[in-house]
């Protein structure tokens with residue numbers, strides 16, 4: 294396995310800039326996920342590493358060697374696609390053996406057999422080796438696709454949303470197996486996904502790619518707790534973050550343009566137990582997502598999302614109080630960049646102003662605006 298380095302890589306398709314000045318290094322043995330919305334440039338980045346696209350500017354180094362002008366076979370990387378690309382007329386064994394029979398591989402039949410069997414065992418498809426590829430379930434087909442990459446023992450794996458065509462349960466199962474395999478093999482994997490759960494659970498580090506630009510590269514927990522900007526805050530987290538505009542609330546002077554509060558940092562308490570900093574509101578909807586309830590609340594003319602452990606009977610409903618935990622609030626400036634305010638950094642003036650802004654926010658939510666109209670907080674949610 295090897296290290297892969299991007300040095301100021303830019304790729305245009307006509308007038309479209311697919312990726313812009315990408316610079317990052319994947320360590321040997323690292324699971325690196327590129328997370329981003331559709332059209333962000335994720336597949337283009339993979340294709341650039343594979344040699345299926347050439348950059349307009351910049352260089353790509355594979356194992357310290359400039360690979361920018363190497364052909365795909367010279368790069369020794371293996372691609373796993375979203376749609377399993379198996380040969381339907383061949384058996385599972387033949388599909389797995391296929392990459393080993395390429396000219397230049399020169400492996401004996403015995404070596405091919407032992408490699409195929411070892412990979413099939415790792416992927417738990419050894420009992421399917423004699424089956425035709427078409428007579429497999431979706432999960433098994435994707436296992437064979439991954440197996441075809443594994444048998445080659447490449448320098449690095451490139452995976453383009455390999456689990457997205459599977460149903461939720463299978464996806465979860467194969468996700469855990471893939472992580473286990475990667476650790477066992479010490480494989481270097483560049484993994485592309487728009488699914489933040491996949492990125493956050495699989496990767497050692499995640500690069501958030503939006504509109505062709507890398508906004509942040511960090512370990513999953515760092516991305517979650519200290520996103521570089523609003524766009525990253527919106528990409529990570531399994532529920533959309535609450536974003537409130539301070540200007541709309543008339544909270545000027547703090548330098549904070551928006552306050553971000555994750556739904557799990559908003560608590561719902563019975564209206565009768567409302568404290569002085571709490572906001573009264575009405576439950577619009579409760580969704581049970583297995584381990585938690587997501588509660589949509591209308592409070593003071595805006596919508597607030599809260600997540601909490603499921604209520605024992607039925608859902609939360611009616612008049613309630615919203616309690617925002619200011620210590621977990623994120624502050625963003627006019628350009629959307631997160632202000633360097635750390636939770637727990639209690640002496641910093643910026644933290645104090647953040648807490649005050651968040652407190653003011655909750656108070657404002659309780660009252661009408663200065664002109665008698667209801668206060669409007671900016672809503673930047675994509676409601677599920």
Ligand SMILES: Nc1ncnc2c1ncn2[C@@H]1O[C@H](COP(=O)(O)OP(=O)(O)OP(=O)(O)O)[C@@H](O)[C@H]1O
Nearest residue numbers: 306309311329330331332333334335336337338487
């Ligand atoms: N061959 C091409 N010709 C023209 N434009 C292209 C080509 N390939 C990609 N693009 C454009 O480049 C941008 C990035 O595309 P890319 O496929 O890399 O995004 P993505 O993040 O992988 O998206 P998705 O998640 O939808 O697959 C898009 O605007 C896309 O339309």
